[in-house]
Amino acid sequence: MARLVKFEATGPIKIEPQDKPIFVCACGISRKFPFCDGSHKSCKGEDPESTYRYDPDTGEAVRID
Numbered sequence: 001m002a003r004l005v006k007f008e009a010t011g012p013i014k015i016e017p018q019d020k021p022i023f024v025c026a027c028g029i030s031r032k033f034p035f036c037d038g039s040h041k042s043c044k045g046e047d048p049e050s051t052y053r054y055d056p057d058t059g060e061a062v063r064i065d
């Protein structure tokens with residue numbers, strides 16, 4: 001249950017203090033990164049011993065090992 005995620009940013013993203021909780025993506029496949037957009041639901045069926053790559057356009061998982 002690992003994911004390969006491609007990052008292209010070269011600096012941080014500033015998150016200003018909010019009045020309500022914000023959810024930061026920890027799975028790496030959010031289309032609204034760094035914020036969670038619910039895409040993590042696609043990770044539920046992952047095999048713990050495998051590594052996956054997610055297509056950024058379709059959101060489909062590709063098992064790579």
Ligand code: FES
Pocket residue numbers: 024025026027028029030035036037038039040041
């Ligand atoms: S934790 Fe990554 S989309 Fe929710």
